[in-house]
Amino acid sequence: MLCPEVVATHVGAGTGGDRKARYIRFHASKERYIRKHYGTSGWWIFRTGVMAGSMVRSLVLGGRRGRAAADRFHTYRVGPCRAESGLVTGGRGQAPTPA
Numbered sequence: 648m649l650c651p652e653v654v655a656t657h658v659g660a661g662t663g664g665d666r667k668a669r670y671i672r673f674h675a676s677k678e679r680y681i682r683k684h685y686g687t688s689g690w691w692i693f694r695t696g697v698m699a700g701s702m703v704r705s706l707v708l709g710g711r712r713g714r715a716a717a718d719r720f721h722t723y724r725v726g727p728c729r730a731e732s733g734l735v736t737g738g739r740g741q742a743p744t745p746a
Contacts, residue, residue, distance in 0.1 A: 668734050674719075674727035698723045 682690045697719065704716035722730055 670718075671722065671727060671730045671734060674722055675731035678727045694723050694726075 678690065678694075681693045685693070701716045701720035701723065705713050705720060707713075708716060725733075
């Protein structure tokens with residue numbers, strides 16, 4: 648639906664903010680999308696694939712790319728939405744800071 652009377656203004660940069668929070672929110676959004684369109688079983692298949700691929704990449708790749716893959720593995724092990732809720736409450740369940 649189009650609402651021409653609504654105006655959105657970005658203050659500063661459109662993708663600014665905490666890098667860790669942005670990373671976790673991006674993956675939590677993926678989780679919500681997969682769950683909405685493919686259900687719980689689709690989410691588990693997707694999550695398992697991401698974790699398997701990330702684990703292999705973290706072992707094979709070195710440096711920044713290997714650390715990023717390890718961070719992705721840990722984010723999906725915890726669950727992106729659970730990690731996102733940890734950002735809000737400051738509680739446990741937070742994923743590690745991406746490289």
